[in-house]
Amino acid sequence: MEHEIFMLNRIEFLLHLADNALIIGHRNSEWCAHGPALEQDIAISNIALDYIGQARNFYQHAAFLINELPHESSVFSIPATEDTLAYLRDASAFKNHLMTELPNGDWAFTTLRIFFFSSYQYFLYQQLIQHEDAQIAAIAEKSLKEVTYHLRWSSDWVIRLGDGTTESYQRMNTAINALWPYTQELFQENNFLQPTKNILAQIQTDWNEKIKNIFEEAGLHLPEKSVQYQGGTKGFHTEHLPIILTEMQLLQRVYPNCEW
Amino acid sequence: MEAAINDKVWSILAAIMDPEIPVLSIVDLGIVRSIELNNQQLTISITPTYSGCPAMDIISMQVKMSLLNAGFELPIIKQKLSPVWTTDWITNYGKQQLKAYGIAPPIGKSFDGAYLEDIIVPCPQCNSTNTLLISQFGSTSCKALFKCLDCMEPFDYFKCH
Ligand SMILES: [Zn+2]
Numbered sequence: 001m002e003h004e005i006f007m008l009n010r011i012e013f014l015l016h017l018a019d020n021a022l023i024i025g026h027r028n029s030e031w032c033a034h035g036p037a038l039e040q041d042i043a044i045s046n047i048a049l050d051y052i053g054q055a056r057n058f059y060q061h062a063a064f065l066i067n068e069l070p071h072e073s074s075v076f077s078i079p080a081t082e083d084t085l086a087y088l089r090d091a092s093a094f095k096n097h098l099m100t101e102l103p104n105g106d107w108a109f110t111t112l113r114i115f116f117f118s119s120y121q122y123f124l125y126q127q128l129i130q131h132e133d134a135q136i137a138a139i140a141e142k143s144l145k146e147v148t149y150h151l152r153w154s155s156d157w158v159i160r161l162g163d164g165t166t167e168s169y170q171r172m173n174t175a176i177n178a179l180w181p182y183t184q185e186l187f188q189e190n191n192f193l194q195p196t197k198n199i200l201a202q203i204q205t206d207w208n209e210k211i212k213n214i215f216e217e218a219g220l221h222l223p224e225k226s227v228q229y230q231g232g233t234k235g236f237h238t239e240h241l242p243i244i245l246t247e248m249q250l251l252q253r254v255y256p257n258c259e260w
Numbered sequence: 261m262e263a264a265i266n267d268k269v270w271s272i273l274a275a276i277m278d279p280e281i282p283v284l285s286i287v288d289l290g291i292v293r294s295i296e297l298n299n300q301q302l303t304i305s306i307t308p309t310y311s312g313c314p315a316m317d318i319i320s321m322q323v324k325m326s327l328l329n330a331g332f333e334l335p336i337i338k339q340k341l342s343p344v345w346t347t348d349w350i351t352n353y354g355k356q357q358l359k360a361y362g363i364a365p366p367i368g369k370s371f372d373g374a375y376l377e378d379i380i381v382p383c384p385q386c387n388s389t390n391t392l393l394i395s396q397f398g399s400t401s402c403k404a405l406f407k408c409l410d411c412m413e414p415f416d417y418f419k420c421h
Contacts (some may be wrong), residue, residue, distance in 0.1 A: 039405060043397035050401065053312025057341065138342030142311060145344070145421045153396050 004069065010133065011065050011076075012095065012192035015085065016233055018058035019096035022086055024117055025051025026244055027104055036107055043153060047114065050146040057139045059085045087252040091235075091242045095192075098232040099182035101241045108171040111157035112179055115214070118150040120186045123206040127199040155214050162218025172220060180223045185230040192233075269295050269302065272326050279318045280400050283361045286319055290349025293340050302327060302335040307345040310401040310421070347420050359384045364406065364417040381417050383408035391415075 028048035035041025059082035066080040077084060099117060104110050125147060128140035161168040187204040215222065231237070251258060273295075274287040286292055286306070293305040304323055308316045320337045327335045347366040350358075355365035364384045380389050388410035395405040396419075403416040 039395035039397070042399065042405075043395055046397040046401055049312035049314075050310065051312070053308075053310060057311055134342065138344065139311075142308075142341055142344045146311060149396060149419075 009192045011062050014058050014062035016095035018055045019094045020100050021051045022055035023096045024100040047150050054143045056082050061135045087249045091237050091245055095233050097185050098229055108161050109175040111154050112175040115154035115158050118147050119207050119210045121147045122151050123203040158214055159218040162220040180226045181229050184228040188230050190233045272330050276322050279315050283357045284354050288351045288354030300333050302332055304335050305338045305340045307340050309345050313401055366418045366420045381406055384415055385413050386411040
């Protein structure tokens with residue numbers, strides 16, 4: 001029994017990592033063919049693709065562990081695959097951070113979100129490379145290389161817009177005020193984070209330092225005080241997640257098992 | 261495994277090209293990790309290059325088709341994430357092929373290359389080192405976009421990973 005709870009927590013943790021990557025990947029993919037310039041369109045589409053790939057790796061591993069569970073105790077439909085986990089779960093089963101599901105807004109909002117989120121992933125994956133589950137460690141090591149590029153790219157945009165024109169500076173400030181209320185959820189403890197609980201504080205310290213340095217270079221400031229939202233990891237989402245899922249899952253819901 | 265079969269399988273794999281870079285074989289790309297034969301059952305382990313690389317599914321399919329065509333039973337293709345693929349595994353021949361194809365091969369050891377502004381990438385057309393980074397992301401996950409300031413041609417750089 002104890003082992004089962006342990007495994008269920010691990011599966012939830014994997015779904016959390018996968019959902020985060022899938023949802024932010026989907027958001028970024030919405031920019032495909034709408035980027036402000038060809039090179040940036042290509043860049044954000046590539047970043048989206050990296051995220052979807054990370055999501056696939058985490059879902060595949062989650063599916064493997066789900067299928068290993070004793071059948072009678074499984075709360076998941078079996079056999080699970082990466083596709084059933086991405087396409088056949090309801091919004092309340094998703095465990096992504098709220099930040100990832102917010103609509104794209106303008107380029108400042110989009111690049112700032114990637115900056116906040118990839119900074120978080122950068123420090124998280126560095127820790128997960130030591131994870132006792134060798135597959136999680138391997139996915140983290142692979143993903144870290146990609147996230148390093150995302151972080152570089154998004155840092156450049158935060159600096160460029162913050163230290164740019166009056167309008168770009170204003171837009172970046174509007175984005176900071178809009179996104180900041182969703183930042184502290186990244187460091188919220190949670191049951192399924194059990195094995196990583198003790199590293200969250202370290203990740204938060206590293207994250208704060210990174211944000212501070214880039215903001216300084218960009219001439220930007222952190223908001224003084226702000227409300228903080230949370231609930232995504234527990235399945236309490238904004239109204240935006242069901243809308244994404246409706247679009248993403250439509251085909252599998254309407255034509256179950258359809259392939260093309 | 262018999263050496264003859266081993267050689268044969270490797271030579272079949274060496275003829276399979278990366279679908280996005282048709283001069284680079286999957287063996288030179290360094291993604292074939294192992295070949296095993298158990299009671300007629302071939303198992304090929306390959307390491308994905310990038311998490312979201314759509315070429316991986318096509319490559320798996322091509323490996324299956326080529327081996328079937330050569331008279332082997334349907335092989336099992338295992339995707340192995342660890343150890344993580346790195347551009348260090350691209351063979352020297354593979355790097356020459358990349359350059360001849362117009363893609364600047366990765367410079368330096370795996371991850372030193374993340375700071376693209378800090379490296380000098382010679383132009384694969386005219387060898388000039390007077391080149392400029394245009395974008396950290398290129399036409400596929402593995403590439404960045406550069407421009408040569410001498411011959412004025414834009415070119416792809418195979419990023420270090
Ligand atoms: Zn040139």
